[in-house]
Amino acid sequence: NTFLLLSIMFSIAFLLQVPIKNFGNKNVIAWGFAFYVAVLGKLPVGFFAPKYQEKVPKNYPFNPYTRDVVVTSVAMTCRGEFSFIIAAFGLGEGLLDSELYSAIIFGVLLSSITSPILLTLILRYYNHLASKYLEQDQLDKSNAGGKAPLYVNIQIRSAVVRGMQGSIKRCVNSLGLFVIDQRSWHPRGLDVVVATELYAVDSKTMVDIVMALRKLENHNIPSASPGGEELGHANNSLNNKSSIIPEDEQAPSIDDYVAERCEEIRQALLHCPDLVDANVKVLQWVPL
Structure with a gap:
């Protein structure tokens, strides 16, 4: 695998530039932590995360906009190979002495290690909250025998278009849907097909939860929690513009008004201006 070999060679080349022997210097450590703290200046960038007009379900455990701000802020604190390149250039041109160079590299390494770990923990935390809410909400409704x-x-499968994910989110929100989880993936390249999957709750349509649970057992209605396993990975098969599930696989037998609502959502997405050559499927989902 050429990409894997290049990644290994790239990593080794930069690891060889890490001045480990200087990391015992107190000045290097002190300035390294100072540079690490300076990275926190990227945190306010999270407030530029888009805020969508969406109706949050009652008793939902967190504000989606707050989650987006926190996730974006932490993601922006990561520092990687580009910082190594700039620091190495400064050292080579005599703009930095060995001690200052070592301090910069120390701070970059701290950020490169801690930020991804912190980001992973935050994402798991919010996914766990969402999953627990959905499970409890369904259990409460089923025990009460209500709606x-x-x-x-x-x-969704569609051609790649700039801003398409935000457009999808706005279109879905305008239909009265609250997006619990949205993710996308695609293979490398320019002319590719983007696969997008959303899990959402519809504030305009009520269903009998007991009947839905029975249909889940009898008809294999999708039930995977969005906070669980990964939904998929980018690979070359995504360039096939068929739907994510086989075309000959029919949606489970559900009430007519549910089928009509799913078709209404599908048609609205097909007319979304930023979805080009789109193939859309909308299925009932029981979050258990």
Whole structure:
């Protein structure tokens, strides 16, 4: 695998530039932590995360915009190979002495190690909260034998267009859907197909939760929690513009009004201006 070999060679080349022997110097450590603290200046960037007009379900455990701000802020604190390049250039041109160079590299390494770990923990935390809410909400409704909002799984394949994910989110919100989880993936390249999957709750449609659970057992309605396993990986098969699930696989037998609502959502997405050559499927989803 050429990409893997290049990645290994690239990593080794920069690791050889890490002045480990200077990391015992107190001045290097002190300035390294100072540079690390300076990285926190990137945190306010999270407030530029888009804020969508969406109706959050009652008793939902967190504000989606707050989550987006926190995730974006932490993601922006990562420092990687480009910082190594600048520092190495400064050292080679005599702009930095050995001690200052070592301090910069120390701070970059701290950020490169801690930020991804912190970001992973934050994402797991919010996914756990969402999963627990969905499970408890379904159990409460089923025990009471009452109605519950319709949950849907939306699967989209389309050509790559700048800003398409935000456009999809706005279109879905305008339909009265609250997006619980949205993710996308695609193979490397320019002319590729982007696969997008959303899990959402519909505030406009109510269903009998007991009946939905029975259909889950009888018809294999999608039930995977968005906070669980990864939904998929980018590979060359995504360039096939068929739907995410086989075309000959029919949606489970569900009530007519649910089927009509799913079709209404599908048609609205097909008319989304930033979806080009789109293939859309909308299925009922039971979050258990």
